[in-house]
Amino acid sequence: MNIKNLLVATAAAISTLSAPAAFAHAKLEASTPQANSVVSPAPAQVRLQFNEPLELPFSKIKLVDEKGTVVEPSKIASDPANAKALIATTPGLHAGAYRVQWSTVTRDGHKVKGEFNFQVK
Structure with missing residues (x-):
């Protein structure tokens, strides 16, 4: 294998290994209240x-x-x-079921969204 082919192969290998990181998107790791939880008293924030x-x-x-x-x-x-946490101060929530809908853009420019439910007892 000549040096030109070796450089091309090395560059291809490096770009393949680094590609997953370049296309990663932010993920919701945790929430308070937790998804599908029943809480009491009503949370002051999400x-x-x-x-x-x-x-x-x-x-x-x-x-x-x-x-x-x-x-x-x-x-x-x-x-x-x-900088990885987002907080929403909630008004006084009454007993019942709630759906949290969220969307955000990470610093790398990717937009992500999701939702989950919780209940106030």
């Missing part, structure tokens, strides 16, 4: 923990109650101690 730092201006959290009414958080902020 906290979402991701595996990558987030862009706050492009991050949203929406709560929808069991009647389909949107319950707007009074504030959405990143955790000052953790």
Whole structure:
């Protein structure tokens, strides 16, 4: 194998090994309250923990109650101690079921979204 072929093969191998990292997307690692949990008392905030730092201006959290009414958080902020966490301060939630719908953009520009449910006892 000549040096040119060796360089081409090496470059191809390196790009193949690094490709999965380049296409990785942020994942929700944890939430408070946890998905499908029953909590009491009602949480004062919803906290979402991701595996990558987030862009706050492009991050949203929406709560929808069991009647389909949107319950707007009074504030959405990143955790000052953790750029991978997003916090929504909730108004006083009554007993019932809620769906958390979220979307965010990570610092690498990938948009991700998801949802989960929890219940206030």
